[in-house]
Amino acid sequence: MAAPEQATPTGVIHDIGYQRYSGPRLGRGYATRSLYEHGLRSSFGLGRSAKAKIFPWLVVGIAGLVAAVLVAIRAQTGAVPLTYDQFPQQLSLLTIFFCAIVAPELVSRDLKSGVLPLYFSRPISRTDYALAKLGALGSAVFLLLAGPLLLMFIGAAFTLKGGPGKIWDEFVDFLGGAAYCAIYAILFSAIAILVASLIGRRAVAAGAVVAVFLLTTPVVGVLSVLPSETSRQLAGLASPLTLVGGVGDWLFGQGAAGEDNFGIGTYGPLYGLVTVLLAAACVLGLLARYRKVAR
Amino acid sequence: MALIATQSLTKQYNGRVTALSDLTLRVEPGIIGLVGANGAGKSTLIKILLGLLPPTSGQARVLELDPTTQAEQVRARVGYMPEHEALPPDMAAAEFVTHMGRISGLPRATARERASEALRHVGLYEERYRQIGGYSTGMKQRVKLAQALVHDPDLLLLDEPTNGLDPAGRDAMLNLVQRIGTEFGIAVLVCSHLLGEVERICDHLVAIDGGRLLRSDAVSAMTTSRDVLAVEVSEGTDELVTQLDKLGLAPQRDGRLVLVPLADETTYDRILTAVAELDLPLHRLDRRRHRVAELFTTKEAVGGRA
Numbered sequence: 001m002a003a004p005e006q007a008t009p010t011g012v013i014h015d016i017g018y019q020r021y022s023g024p025r026l027g028r029g030y031a032t033r034s035l036y037e038h039g040l041r042s043s044f045g046l047g048r049s050a051k052a053k054i055f056p057w058l059v060v061g062i063a064g065l066v067a068a069v070l071v072a073i074r075a076q077t078g079a080v081p082l083t084y085d086q087f088p089q090q091l092s093l094l095t096i097f098f099c100a101i102v103a104p105e106l107v108s109r110d111l112k113s114g115v116l117p118l119y120f121s122r123p124i125s126r127t128d129y130a131l132a133k134l135g136a137l138g139s140a141v142f143l144l145l146a147g148p149l150l151l152m153f154i155g156a157a158f159t160l161k162g163g164p165g166k167i168w169d170e171f172v173d174f175l176g177g178a179a180y181c182a183i184y185a186i187l188f189s190a191i192a193i194l195v196a197s198l199i200g201r202r203a204v205a206a207g208a209v210v211a212v213f214l215l216t217t218p219v220v221g222v223l224s225v226l227p228s229e230t231s232r233q234l235a236g237l238a239s240p241l242t243l244v245g246g247v248g249d250w251l252f253g254q255g256a257a258g259e260d261n262f263g264i265g266t267y268g269p270l271y272g273l274v275t276v277l278l279a280a281a282c283v284l285g286l287l288a289r290y291r292k293v294a295r
Numbered sequence: 296m297a298l299i300a301t302q303s304l305t306k307q308y309n310g311r312v313t314a315l316s317d318l319t320l321r322v323e324p325g326i327i328g329l330v331g332a333n334g335a336g337k338s339t340l341i342k343i344l345l346g347l348l349p350p351t352s353g354q355a356r357v358l359e360l361d362p363t364t365q366a367e368q369v370r371a372r373v374g375y376m377p378e379h380e381a382l383p384p385d386m387a388a389a390e391f392v393t394h395m396g397r398i399s400g401l402p403r404a405t406a407r408e409r410a411s412e413a414l415r416h417v418g419l420y421e422e423r424y425r426q427i428g429g430y431s432t433g434m435k436q437r438v439k440l441a442q443a444l445v446h447d448p449d450l451l452l453l454d455e456p457t458n459g460l461d462p463a464g465r466d467a468m469l470n471l472v473q474r475i476g477t478e479f480g481i482a483v484l485v486c487s488h489l490l491g492e493v494e495r496i497c498d499h500l501v502a503i504d505g506g507r508l509l510r511s512d513a514v515s516a517m518t519t520s521r522d523v524l525a526v527e528v529s530e531g532t533d534e535l536v537t538q539l540d541k542l543g544l545a546p547q548r549d550g551r552l553v554l555v556p557l558a559d560e561t562t563y564d565r566i567l568t569a570v571a572e573l574d575l576p577l578h579r580l581d582r583r584r585h586r587v588a589e590l591f592t593t594k595e596a597v598g599g600r601a
Contacts, residue, residue: 018416018479021409021447025371025400034397049385049426113383118442121345121375122398123367 039136067148071155084177099192104205137189145181190282233265246271304353314339326476328497336506374443384428399446
């Protein structure tokens with residue numbers, strides 16, 4: 001809320017006529033940041049109706065609950081059911097649903113309401129708009145995943161025995177997990193925003209986002225049952241879900257909890273490369289999309 | 296200072312469809328009416344002025360800036376109200392206009408303050424915290440105008456601001472535009488396909504058709520020399536014409552009417568005297584104002600023949 005002791009007397013009730021504005025006009029960078037901030041807030045339904053808050057906060061609640069339970073188990077028994085890098089993997093389905101709801105909220109809504117000409121007649125460019133929206137969703141997904149992760153770290157830091165050295169090791173693990181959350185955030189949001197930016201109706205866009213993520217998993221399933229070791233190890237490339245999973249296995253060592261999660265063999269660097277290329281392709285596609293729309 | 300100046304401005308889409316053709320015009324600040332039928336090139340011109348479309352050839356200048364190379368500076372000083380629906384239904388008007396103010400570069404607190412002011416000026420103060428989806432067409436048009444006004448632009452581009460409004464709503468919107476142009480001191484370019492609607496509020500009229508300039512002139516220059524008196528008599532129209540011709544009043548037959556150019560105030564008396572002398576039953580004698588539409592059609596017809 002605004003500070004009550006504002007310099008200008010806004011409460012005075014008499015017509016003072018139209019006032020010209022001679023104060024500062026902040027440029028394109030500020031406008032883009034404002035759009036980003038607005039997008040990040042709407043990702044969690046802030047500044048929107050109560051209805052728009054239900055789903056994002058339900059997802060946040062579930063993620064938080066999972067983290068709280070993990071903290072409790074670790075504090076009570078000392079066991080670590082999920083490591084920092086396994087946490088985002090386990091929550092990836094939830095992340096997809098979050099993207100499917102929020103991405104259409106950020107971009108399909110603007111397409112449908114025809115508000116884009118109002119943005120593009122202002123100092124920001126089409127590219128600024130697209131990147132601000134992508135950044136907003138990416139940040140929202142990162143907060144969704146890294147927030148509970150931070151909760152896990154704080155919980156662990158208070159219950160760990162063994163001095164600052166142990167806590168430092170724990171912190172390094174946490175940073176790795178957070179970086180992994182960022183990879184999820186970048187790839188998932190790039191895909192989701194691109195898909196949603198092509199569809200004006202929110203419900204259809206949400207369905208399309210889920211479809212892009214989930215309809216690719218049967219391909220992975222088919223490839224992984226082929227009687228070839230190579231095809232099994234490369235199967236994960238076919239779906240964003242298993243792709244990022246494979247990157248995690250590569251970066252954090254296969255089977256941190258003692259098993260080979262995604263079975264990528266020695267193709268780890270390839271998984272990394274494909275992730276980078278896919279994210280880049282989605283961003284370029286998004287920019288190309290906004291060069292055309294609302295002309 | 297020229298508000299808007301174009302030099303041989305041409306825009307072709309895909310090299311085939313010509314939206315603007317060799318358009319050269321220059322207008323000074325004030326309320327400018329841009330009139331033309333649908334598809335005449337009004338929206339294309341606005342988009343070029345905003346730097347949203349590059350011209351195929353020719354130059355344009357807005358507020359002494361070149362929109363093709365200084366689009367950002369132009370857009371910071373211009374407010375645009377598009378023709379079509381352009382508002383998110385699930386946001387409150389105050390919040391939406393504040394947001395748009397920030398996108399125009401206003402600091403947060405200023406944006407909120409000016410959004411309230413802009414909404415008050417367009418007559419939406421009480422309802423500003425209601426969701427836009429529940430607004431009437433007239434209220435939505437006002438929100439569109441408020442978002443174009445929030446950052447105190449030096450030029451407002453209004454694309455068919457009266458679209459979809461009932462007659463009372465049209466009048467209210469036009470009065471508002473006139474107030475913005477006169478009291479607020481903001482130059483306004485208002486597009487319309489209805490000449491009769493904008494000529495009332497404009498200082499200057501630009502008419503385009505098929506992407507070509509028909510005429511660009513001050514409204515005063517168009518109307519003063521062309522005021523005419525319309526005379527209608529129940530019978531004996533031919534005799535009256537002959538009589539008026541003798542008096543050197545240069546009458547013209549227009550169906551059942553006789554049109555006489557209004558030279559000065561004595562013209563009335565001379566016509567009345569002529570009618571009385573011929574003992575004709577006078578049906579009406581009135582002054583026709585604002586024959587702008589007629590001017591354009593005449594000009595167009597001449598252009599068509601040439």
